[in-house]
Amino acid sequence: MKPEISIAGRQIGQDFAPYIIAELSANHNGKLETALKIIEEAAKAGADAVKLQTYRPDTITLDSDADEFKIKGGLWDGRTLYELYEEAHMPWEWHKPLFEHAQKIGIPIFSSPFDTTAVDLLEDLNAPAYKIASFEAVDLPLIRYVAATGKPMIISTGMADAEEIQEAITAAREGGCKQLAILHCVSGYPAPAEDYNLRTIGDMIERFGLVTGLSDHTLDNTTAIASVVLGASIIEKHFTLDRNGGGPDDSFSLEPADLTALCRDSKTAWKALGQVDYGRKSSEQGNAQFRRSLYFVKDMKAGDVITEDCVRSVRPGYGLAPKYLDRVIGQVVVCDVCANEPAKTCSFVLS
Template sequence: MTIADRKIGPTFSPYVIAEMSANHNGSLQTAFNIIEQAKKAGADALKIQTYRPDTITLNSSLPDFQIKDGLWAGHTLYELYEWAHTPWEWHASLFEYARKIGITIFSSPFDTTAVDLLEDLNAPAYKIASFEAIDLPLIRYVAGTGKPMIISTGMANAQEIEDAIEAARAGGCKELAILHCVSGYPAPAKDYNLRTLLDMQQRFGLVTGLSDHTLDNTTAIASIALGASIIEKHFTLDRNGGGPDDSFSLEPTELKQLCVGASTAWSALGQVDYSRKSSEIENVKFRRSLYFVKDLQIGETITADAVRSVRPGFGLSPKYLQEVIGKTATQPIFANTPVNNDVFK
């Protein structure tokens, strides 16, 4: 798939998405700073979330709407999303600033009105959040834009993932990716079962990546070796900022380390290749080879104590040791000289 002219897939360096989420903490200037720092860290894209509390939940304090445990315990859903949402009146400014400094920006819409807003801003792609992966009407509506779509699969079983893919295809989506995800905040690395990535690639045949909610970069970097083409991580300026998502987000130095590490890991994968590498050429001469360790006269038999396998590598390969022993010297041989075919018969 391609987002804003950047090709994404197994044959391209991993696409790193910095998720701002609620980490602006109600400050437009902080949001600008996050975009700028994501660019400096080397992220390919900055992602936001587009909802209002009334487009994602109901303003109710009944038990169904109470958060009783986890990071956000004590809030109602409405209170959480009022606290966490990115004001819609900011969106145009955020898109303008990201484009000005040269980083791709797109969003996760949570209802059709959000999609309409993002279309007005010419969003280059869409991300379906894990909690919305079962909202097939929303997926079909997003697919109708004709833009690339990324679906996060946290909490979804294989059938639900298949349903989401079918909805995207039915809606007209031509460029589709899925992200393996664990919707814990934070999520322990052991919950990720990264080998699932291999099955997802085989089962669904799509560009596949990782939405990583662990607290460091280890899981994300490891996923590259298993074929992840996209890495998404929450990003903040300060993990101790006190916002709803700050505590499980990367800081700028860590995001830079992720971008570099993901690219390095992908480069290291390369392809099946048993040839001698350019970095090895100068070291070939230091491999073992056969050397004479004593002087021999013309006509003497080369005995086992006259030859050793040592470094450097200017003589015959050690595999020829038994063939050399018992041969007759055809010229004077001096200790510490390489064994070559022209000195014996």
């Protein structure tokens, strides 16, 4: 039996269409109105859920400019961790209006908590699920605390090796989590497609036996859609109103038209998987006339012997298959036949 979980009544697993999460992250750019608009656009695009990140700079790092607290290279080069998270964090007083707005327009909303106080806040808002961010996958006490809520949990696995993933899973189970999913992830921002090694998804499904998906930081939808073919049941992508908005995460996020395409195309890929089936498909039924089959090419009377010049392999395909040609030649017709009639066994006895 394939594993599955449920979030806000939506079943998630390989037997269901991919579950698309629009990650709001820091793309609010300091404006509550922008965050509200992102939720609206995610719902319009067809996303299954919106996800926030719940932390304060002092719950995720220390206010230090020591060398190890400075970011080297990449999008945020030269900034301290505290500076980045001060700019990027979602003010806690925004959470209630964001949850209320999402409920009003009918899209589930949940978050990634980064410490226990964030979990407590989200519990007060009755979050339907929790996401553990990749860098927190090694924070086993946090995972156990989240698990104790009894809510579904999704764990991203960026930078975690197989042993660390198993430790996170064990902590979740020990903490009481009954509905658990994991996401293959590359913690690069953005991440090149060639780093994703999507074949890992199949191994994760077999190795850990959980609903498995993809947290995708590539710049387009190709990797995410390909992951569906390999068994991904969840796709998470960062989402923004404008990729050129200047925020910390804008440049590697999807815009509304991109998210719409992801929601549509990932479901198309899932439908195309279907099942093992060598039979004629419904869309092929009208195309029998384009197959070849055996047709009489001259008039014949009952008792005549079928010779090579009496039948041919032609289109359409309503007669016997061409593979029977050698067996048809030499047979005696049992009734009168006319040229351009299909050769069928009712016209002769096929020995």
